[in-house]
Amino acid sequence: MDISDYLQRRGGVARTSHLEKAGFGRAAVRSAVASGRIVKSSRGVYAIPAASPLQQAMDRGGLLTCVSAAPVYGLWTLKSDSALHICRSHPVRTPGVVEHGRPKHPRHGWLPVAGLADVLLHSMRCLPELESxxxxxxxxxxxxxxxxxxxxxxxxxxxxxxxxxxxxxIPRADSVLEVLANTHFARAGLRVRRHVLIPGVGEVDFLIEECLVVETDGSTHFEPRSVKKDQRRNNRSILGGYLVLRYYYEDVVYSPGAMVAEVLSVLELRRRGVFPSRPADGGDESA
Structure with a gap:
């Protein structure tokens, strides 16, 4: 295996001791540096030329954590953070670096990354509530x-x-939007059921107050086939006696207040009789 391939498999960075254990002696390392295939990032640390958060963490003698470690573990994130979040035994005040103190749980198996437990616990004490x-x-x-x-x-x-x-x-969430929307609806005091199977329609994201279907649509729903499928689901939901609202990323993430206000408005209109009640709700089936 080539030394640059080895580094790629380790997130792009490794210490000299790890290179030696992998069979890359000092001569091989010097040759790779001279050819430009790898660079000496800091004392005892070598990396592929493109800088990465992993390299920056190792250069500083720390472990990536909090939102900076989210990509390593494949975690959902809401917003990117230009700051480097690390934890290390001896924190040093550094511009652009957020220190999280010493790690308390087993670290990642081979990367300079804190263990998942520390990553999540650090995020709870650092990030805004919904981002964590x-x-x-x-x-x-x-x-x-x-x-x-x-x-x-x-x-x-x-x-x-x-x-x-x-x-x-919540026990199950299929997307970031679903997590956020559920939180906003719950805090508005709404009675919400998730992943409800409606005959003839299929599974819907939310059924609010047993009468209003709310769907949260990500980018895949903009594909032509998905648009048609969603519109037909809307039609079948309405034919089944349900009201339907759909919200997108910008609605849920950037305008949650307006989203909740619309939901409340529709429910109020239904309460006032603007929309007929479903037979299952005790309304007049001929209404």
Whole structure:
């Protein structure tokens, strides 16, 4: 295996000791540096020429954590962060770097990355609430870590805010939009059921107050075939006696207040009789 290929498989960076264990002696390393295939990033650290957060973490003697480690674990994220989030034994105030103290759990197996437990716990104390929720939901939803373990790691009075955040995690979520929308609807006091199977329609994202179907659509729903499929589902939902609203990324992420206000307005119009009630709700079937 070529030394640059080896580095690629290790996230683009490795220490001299790891290169030696892999069979790359000093002569091979010097030759690779001279040819420009790799660079000496810092003392005892070598990397492929393109700089990466992993390289920056290793150069600083730390481990990536919080949102900076999310791509390594394949976690959902809401917004990118230009700052480098790391944890290390001896924090040093550095511009552009967010320090998270010493890691408390086993680190990543071979990359300069904190363990998943530390990544999530750090995010709970660092990121805005919903941004941290997204990371936690994706990790627990896949079964990478248990919600019980996170609760157990957040004991004491000082972690009350963290436990409230964990209370927002739902058993299943298929997208970032679903997590966020569910949180906003719940906080508005709405009665919500998720992943409801409606005969003739299929599974819908949300059924609110047993009468309003709400779908949250990501980018794949803009494909022509998906648009037609969604519109036909809307039609079948309405024929089944349900009201239907659809929201997109910009609605859920950037205008959640307006989204919730529309939902409440539709429910109020239905309460006032503007929309007929479904027979199952006790309304007049001929209405």
């Amino acid at each position: 929720l997204i990371l936690i939901q994706s990790a627990t939803g896949r079964g990478d870590i248990s919600l019980d373990f996170l609760y157990a790691s957040c004991g004491g009075k000082r972690n009350g805010k963290a436990r409230k955040l964990l209370d927002l995690v």
